[in-house]
Amino acid sequence: MPPPAITVGVLALQGGVVEHIALLHRASSSYPSITFHFLEVRTPEQLSLCDALVIPGGESTTMAIVARRLGLFEPLREFVKINHKPVWGTCAGLVMLAEEASATKQGGQELIGGLDVRVLRNKFGTQVQSFVADLNLEFLGDGEGPFRGVFIRAPVVEEVINGDGKVRVLGTVKKPGEEEDIVAVRQGNVFGTSFHPELTGDVRVHAWWLGNVVEALSQSVKGEDLVIRSGKSVTEQT
Numbered sequence: 001m002p003p004p005a006i007t008v009g010v011l012a013l014q015g016g017v018v019e020h021i022a023l024l025h026r027a028s029s030s031y032p033s034i035t036f037h038f039l040e041v042r043t044p045e046q047l048s049l050c051d052a053l054v055i056p057g058g059e060s061t062t063m064a065i066v067a068r069r070l071g072l073f074e075p076l077r078e079f080v081k082i083n084h085k086p087v088w089g090t091c092a093g094l095v096m097l098a099e100e101a102s103a104t105k106q107g108g109q110e111l112i113g114g115l116d117v118r119v120l121r122n123k124f125g126t127q128v129q130s131f132v133a134d135l136n137l138e139f140l141g142d143g144e145g146p147f148r149g150v151f152i153r154a155p156v157v158e159e160v161i162n163g164d165g166k167v168r169v170l171g172t173v174k175k176p177g178e179e180e181d182i183v184a185v186r187q188g189n190v191f192g193t194s195f196h197p198e199l200t201g202d203v204r205v206h207a208w209w210l211g212n213v214v215e216a217l218s219q220s221v222k223g224e225d226l227v228i229r230s231g232k233s234v235t236e237q238t
């Protein structure tokens with residue numbers, strides 16, 4: 001049985017917060033029997049009210065500094081890695097959810113972790129090299145055609161660093177003349193995208209993720225046991 005009410009937080013230290021909340025509101029209409037509350041999260045107390053969390057795009061270095069100052073790092077790690085609550089990171093949010101990152105700022109930067117991957121920050125260059133690409137996101141399973149991926153100083157998943165097959169590749173992009181890059185991954189309760197669905201007006205990824213949140217809370221199982229609706233494991237792919 002799905003819970004009658006679900007609180008979804010959006011980490012609101014910096015970055016694309018209102019855009020996510022707007023699309024989450026729209027996506028929630030796909031689940032009319034459930035009351036959703038969407039909460040901007042800036043404190044450990046607010047985080048403790050959440051059943052699931054979105055970490056938006058923005059600038060991961062800034063987010064990390066602010067999260068540290070506000071005493072949010074340990075509560076965030078507990079939320080993601082001990083309580084296994086559903087979490088989705090977009091762009092800078094994906095960086096924050098990686099266990100390792102390369103091309104970090106000098107001296108490194110603090111990460112929450114949860115995804116056994118190393119991300120490469122700013123893979124495609126600076127702001128002016130931002131681009132849009134049609135992505136084939138099979139996990140949406142809707143047959144409604146490609147999803148417009150918006151990439152802004154985007155990271156990619158450079159390597160899966162724990163080869164036990166729990167990291168599932170859900171999306172890739174291939175720029176002309178370049179090799180294919182991994183831009184969407186999932187490991188149990190943690191989902192990450194290099195691109196920004198909240199900037200497209202296309203509600204499909206938000207609706208899919210909210211569906212997973214509902215499913216996870218209905219089953220109230222640990223992250224590792226969540227039903228993976230689709231997506232091949234990395235080992236299956238190679």
Ligand SMILES: NC(=O)CC[C@H](N)C(=O)O
Nearest residue numbers: 057058059060091092153
């Ligand atoms: N649009 C974005 O979120 C950019 C992410 C940024 N390059 C970072 O590493 O934090």
